[in-house]
Amino acid sequence: MHVRRFATRFRGCDPTESNPKEVTISSAHLTADGFEDSPDNVHQGHQPQDRHDEPTLIEQPVGGIPPIVDTQAQLEHVAEKLRAGTGPVAVDTERASGYRYGQRAFLIQLKRQGDTIWLLDPEALESLAPIQQALNGVEWILHAAIQDLPSLRQAGLWPDRLFDTELAGRLLGYHKVSLSALLEHKLNITLAKEHSAADWSVRPLPEDMRNYAALDVELLHELRDVIILELQAAHKLEIAYEEFNSLLTRPHKPPRKDPWRRTSGIHEITDRRTLAIVKSLWTTREKIARSRDLPPGKLLNDRSLVAVAKSKPRTVPQLMKIPRMRRKAASRDARRWLQAVQDGIKVAQDPDKVPPMRASSQSPPAVKAWRDKEPLAARRLQTCRNRLARVADQQNMPLENLLLPETLREICWRPPEPITPESVERRLSDLGARPWQIQATSAVITVALLDPDPLEK
Numbered sequence: 001m002h003v004r005r006f007a008t009r010f011r012g013c014d015p016t017e018s019n020p021k022e023v024t025i026s027s028a029h030l031t032a033d034g035f036e037d038s039p040d041n042v043h044q045g046h047q048p049q050d051r052h053d054e055p056t057l058i059e060q061p062v063g064g065i066p067p068i069v070d071t072q073a074q075l076e077h078v079a080e081k082l083r084a085g086t087g088p089v090a091v092d093t094e095r096a097s098g099y100r101y102g103q104r105a106f107l108i109q110l111k112r113q114g115d116t117i118w119l120l121d122p123e124a125l126e127s128l129a130p131i132q133q134a135l136n137g138v139e140w141i142l143h144a145a146i147q148d149l150p151s152l153r154q155a156g157l158w159p160d161r162l163f164d165t166e167l168a169g170r171l172l173g174y175h176k177v178s179l180s181a182l183l184e185h186k187l188n189i190t191l192a193k194e195h196s197a198a199d200w201s202v203r204p205l206p207e208d209m210r211n212y213a214a215l216d217v218e219l220l221h222e223l224r225d226v227i228i229l230e231l232q233a234a235h236k237l238e239i240a241y242e243e244f245n246s247l248l249t250r251p252h253k254p255p256r257k258d259p260w261r262r263t264s265g266i267h268e269i270t271d272r273r274t275l276a277i278v279k280s281l282w283t284t285r286e287k288i289a290r291s292r293d294l295p296p297g298k299l300l301n302d303r304s305l306v307a308v309a310k311s312k313p314r315t316v317p318q319l320m321k322i323p324r325m326r327r328k329a330a331s332r333d334a335r336r337w338l339q340a341v342q343d344g345i346k347v348a349q350d351p352d353k354v355p356p357m358r359a360s361s362q363s364p365p366a367v368k369a370w371r372d373k374e375p376l377a378a379r380r381l382q383t384c385r386n387r388l389a390r391v392a393d394q395q396n397m398p399l400e401n402l403l404l405p406e407t408l409r410e411i412c413w414r415p416p417e418p419i420t421p422e423s424v425e426r427r428l429s430d431l432g433a434r435p436w437q438i439q440a441t442s443a444v445i446t447v448a449l450l451d452p453d454p455l456e457k
Contacts, residue, residue, distance in 0.1 A: 063116050165182060411427055425438050
């Protein structure tokens with residue numbers, strides 16, 4: 001494969017310093033027996049090109065394609081190198097959600113300035129505690145942190161401080177905020193990316209997949225630095241750090257109540273007896289999937305599950321006559337699916353155990369129902385949306401970043417009593433709005449709640 005490498009320097013800026021500083025990329029070499037620094041592998045960082053040129057294609061990290069860290073001895077060495085590094089650490093994860101059960105990380109990529117890229121295999125390592133300890137107090141750079149934080153938590157890792165390049169791009173008003181889009185726009189660089197939907201649980205991990213993973217953190221430091229400059233120029237740096245901190249401090253969500261109700265096609269079920277069978281089949285599928293470390297849909301997809309529940313087969317031959325059950329994966333567990341149907345029928349005979357058609361919820365109903373159920377609330381929401389959209393335009397950011405849609409729906413459905421500037425601010429704070437959001441939206445919301453416009457036709 002042809003590889004392009006560049007020995008250049010990039011001017012960046014640390015948020016804690018007023019003067020720009022030089023940022024360079026260096027690297028280390030992993031030998032067959034362990035880790036060893038290699039001056040021959042030290043290269044300078046990539047520099048943004050003239051914007052009139054075509055984007056520069058980066059096919060491989062400047063330090064080469066890293067190996068996998070999969071022994072505790074190697075992990076201890078990585079921890080020491082990270083501890084000795086300077087500045088933030090770039091972090092990313094790779095999952096195998098289409099191939100394995102759950103959302104755990106099968107690869108964790110790390111890079112600190114002046115150091116190599118490290119690829120950790122969490123499945124092979126007893127504990128990542130040395131990495132957590134080495135990075136205490138260090139800012140972590142992630143792209144779309146909301147996707148990676150849960151799997152990092154599951155692996156025993158959690159940042160003290162965070163910089164999210166994707167969220168920062170949204171706050172700056174960019175319509176395209178993928179890593180590739182921001183790198184091209186801000187650094188005039190494009191990455192060779194080919195394995196976004198790959199099975200990251202395979203071992204040994206092929207070289208081309210290791211290359212893909214390493215490129216995800218190769219330029220996060222440079223991207224962070226240019227974005228910080230733009231956030232400062234737009235007077236949004238403090239706002240950005242409020243948002244980043246909120247991702248780290250928001251309460252951990254409890255498990256979803258009745259997750260089986262999210263089964264695709266469940267709206268076709270019109271009676272509680274069949275609904276009980278859906279729940280039984282869903283629960284059985286989860287148990288099998290967890291025990292085999294497979295995605296539930298690989299065993300029996302949602303449409304098949306609903307079809308079985310509606311058919312209510314009493315024998316294996318009846319079960320296998322259902323068109324959606326003819327797949328090998330579904331037929332393998334035919335007797336267990338049949339038992340789940342029978343268990344559901346048995347539950348449905350007990351009025352105290354059969355599930356209700358609709359789950360009880362304290363959340364507001366679907367917005368499309370507001371006009372009929374609660375016209376005044378519909379007027380409040382319409383007025384708030386229209387006026388806050390103008391505020392978002394002035395702030396040059398999406399409305400959903402100015403204020404979360406669920407926060408706006410909640411305060412419009414159940415406004416504080418009485419409606420005053422102070423009560424609206426308290427309500428927004430209780431709902432999780434950040435101080436900058438409250439300052440930007442509370443006055444507009446207060447007026448809209450007190451005097452909403454008529455509903456538009």
